[in-house]
Amino acid sequence: MPTENLTALIQAIPKAELHLHIEGTFEPELIFALAERNNIPLKYAGVEALRKAYEFKNLQEFLDIYYQGADVLLHEQDFYDLTMAYLNRCRQENIVHTELFFDPQTHTHRGVALKTVVSGIQKALDDAREQWGITSFLIPNFLRHLSEEDAISTFKECLPFRDYFAGFGLDSSELGHPPTKFERVFRMVREEGFRVVVHAGEEGPAQNIWDSLNLLHAERIDHGVRSIDDPELLKELAKRQTPLTVCPLSNLKLKVVDDLKDHPLKKLLNAGIMATVNSDDPAYFGGYLNQNFRETAEALKLSKEEILKLAKNSFKASFLSEHEKERWIAELAAF
Numbered sequence: 001m002p003t004e005n006l007t008a009l010i011q012a013i014p015k016a017e018l019h020l021h022i023e024g025t026f027e028p029e030l031i032f033a034l035a036e037r038n039n040i041p042l043k044y045a046g047v048e049a050l051r052k053a054y055e056f057k058n059l060q061e062f063l064d065i066y067y068q069g070a071d072v073l074l075h076e077q078d079f080y081d082l083t084m085a086y087l088n089r090c091r092q093e094n095i096v097h098t099e100l101f102f103d104p105q106t107h108t109h110r111g112v113a114l115k116t117v118v119s120g121i122q123k124a125l126d127d128a129r130e131q132w133g134i135t136s137f138l139i140p141n142f143l144r145h146l147s148e149e150d151a152i153s154t155f156k157e158c159l160p161f162r163d164y165f166a167g168f169g170l171d172s173s174e175l176g177h178p179p180t181k182f183e184r185v186f187r188m189v190r191e192e193g194f195r196v197v198v199h200a201g202e203e204g205p206a207q208n209i210w211d212s213l214n215l216l217h218a219e220r221i222d223h224g225v226r227s228i229d230d231p232e233l234l235k236e237l238a239k240r241q242t243p244l245t246v247c248p249l250s251n252l253k254l255k256v257v258d259d260l261k262d263h264p265l266k267k268l269l270n271a272g273i274m275a276t277v278n279s280d281d282p283a284y285f286g287g288y289l290n291q292n293f294r295e296t297a298e299a300l301k302l303s304k305e306e307i308l309k310l311a312k313n314s315f316k317a318s319f320l321s322e323h324e325k326e327r328w329i330a331e332l333a334a335f
């Protein structure tokens with residue numbers, strides 16, 4: 001497909017985003033504006049110097065800088081502004097539904113109350129729904145580099161806000177912190193009736209995906225690209241139709257793949273897997289959702305049908321009701 005047509009198609013089709021960390025949408029300009037508003041000194045001279053630091057050799061190098069950025073978020077208004085900036089982006093990119101992650105521990109461990117975080121994010125989500133019809137779910141993630149006890153106490157802290165949350169997830173450093181470490185907390189999550197999503201098979205081995213499915217009962221795997229190493233796992237994922245929320249530009253920036261041309265997305269689709277495209281931490285990885293679609297479509301020479309399939313999968317894999325899923329899938333049929 002010619003590039004202009006591809007760009008126009010990607011822009012025009014309704015899409016859902018299912019793997020997006022709200023703290024990862026924090027653009028350097030907003031980091032500096034909020035640092036000034038909150039009187040917090042930053043160790044970078046300015047926006048350009050901060051952007052220049054975004055060269056990562058692996059996930060951990062990214063996480064170290066990403067948690068620093070979040071340090072300037074203090075007040076409800078800060079969380080509102082951060083979330084609203086992303087939702088504006090959704091409006092521009094025709095993202096009609098989004099399921100956002102946030103990391104409660106990143107904030108509560110700095111002394112910011114969970115209520116401040118949740119109220120700020122939720123007010124922005126409510127405003128975007130009212131003003132632009134964008135629907136959303138919020139999914140707290142536990143930080144896997146911290147202990148399971150910490151995850152359990154965080155989960156208990158979240159329960160008074162339970163109506164705001166669709167499910168719980170697991171993120172941060174995958175190497176050295178396998179899913180087996182979090183069996184108890186995810187049993188509690190399920191017993192309280194929440195959905196389960198888990199980051200697995202990003203840097204870690206395919207075994208982490210098996211364990212997320214079988215021990216944590218994950219309904220969706222975030223990333224999951226290392227499944228490409230394990231033919232039995234590919235068969236199982238295809239059989240169960242377990243969605244993978246794939247993030248191509250994230251994988252490139254964190255050197256999970258050396259070149260987008262080597263990205264396994266197309267092979268995953270060909271293996272019958274319910275893969276979706278997402279932006280993960282777009283302020284850090286060089287592109288929001290449509291750019292992920294565009295660059296991947298070009299590098300892997302995706303067809304129009306494959307692009308439409310990815311958009312369709314984004315709704316199928318979402319936590320929307322069957323009725324809402326069908327409504328969007330019917331709209332996609334017009335393209």
Ligand code: HPA
Pocket residue numbers: 021024059171172173174199202250280281
């Ligand atoms: O892609 C990710 N992986 C693990 N932890 C994260 N926290 C934000 N983004 C990520």
Ligand SMILES: [Zn+2]
Pocket residue numbers: 019021171199222280
């Ligand atoms: Zn992620």
